[in-house]
C-alpha cells in the first residue's frame with residue numbers, strides 16, 4: 508500500500524523514541540527558516556470580561572509559516588495567571604452539560620465536571636466546589652448507560668478517559684455535522700478568542716496579503732469549539748476541519764500543559780507536512796488557505812509542562828492563590844496532559 512507523505516510523517520513521530528525533532532519548527536529554541544516574522548497590525552487586548560491581564564504584551568512576536576500561508580503562530584503571549592485560568596476553564600467550567608464529552612454516550616454524568624468530582628472525592632474536607640455532602644455522595648460514581656460498561660466509573664478513572672468536549676454548536680462525530688440547537692459558548696473564552704481574531708487581522712497591514720489572513724477579526728464569534736485532552740500517549744490523526752459552513756474565518760487554537768508535535772500539510776495527504784513543536788500558551792491560527800489543510804498531532808512530549816503549571820505550589824504568590832486553593836490537583840493533571848482548546852465561526 509502506498510503511504511501518503513502525511514501518513515509517513517505521522518508514523519515517524521509516533522515511532523521515534525526518543526523523538527527526532529531536528530526538522531521541527533520550534534520557536535522556543537531557535538529562529539527557523541520555515542517561518543517568517545510578521546507584525547500584528549492590532550493590539551492583543553485583554554478582554555473586559557477578565558479582571559486580570561491575560562497577555563504580557565500588546566504586540567507580541569508573531570510568525571507565518573513560509574510554506575503554509577495563513578498558518579499563524581504567536582508563541583505564548585499569555586501571563587502565567589492566564590494559563591492557569593485557561594486550564595481551569597478547560598477542566599472545570601467547560602466539560603459539563605449541556606456541553607458534550609466523549610463519555611456522554613456511555614455514562615450518565617452529573618452536572619459537575621469530572622475534574623471537580625475527582626478532586627472532591629480525594630479531598631472531602633476541602634471540596635473544590637461548595638456542594639452539600641449529599642451531592643458529593645450522589646456524584647461519587649457515574650452510572651454506565653450501556654450494558655457494554657457494567658461498572659460505574661469513579662470520577663478519577665473517567666477523567667483519564669475524557670478525550671474531548673464540544674462547545675457552542677455541538678459537533679456530531681457520527682454525522683460529521685453540527686447538531687441543531689446549541690449550548691452557549693463560554694462567554695469569557697469567546698471574548699478571548701475574539702481578542703485574538705482582532706489582533707491577527709491582516710498582519711503587516713493591507714499592503715501585504717502574503718501572510719494569508721484577510722479576515723476582519725471584528726466579525727469573529729466563537730460559534731463552535733472543541734477542547735481536546737491528551738495524555739502522554741494520545742494522538743490526533745490527520746484531518747481537515749471542514750464542517751463549518753463558511754471557512755473564511757480563522758480557526759483559533761490554544762495549547763496548555765505538555766508540548767506536542769503538530770503537523771500541518773496541504774489540501775491532500777500527499778503534501779509533506781511541516782512539523783511544529785507547540786508549547787503551553789502558544790496560539791496557532793489556521794487562516795485563509797491553511798484552513799483547508801490536513802493537520803494532526805502525532806506526538807505529545809513528556810515532561811515538558813512549564814513549572815508554573817506543574818508545580819503543586821504554583822500560584823501561591825499571585826492572583827491565582829485566591830482562585831486556585833487546590834492548585835496541586837491541576838498541577839498533577841497538567842504535568843502529564845496537554846489541553847487544546849479551539850474555536851471556530853461557522854456561519
Ligand SMILES: O=C(O)CCC(=O)C(=O)O
Nearest residue numbers: 733735748760804847849
Ligand atoms: O490539538 C491540536 O492542536 C489540534 C486539534 C484539532 O486539530 C482539532 O480539534 O480539530
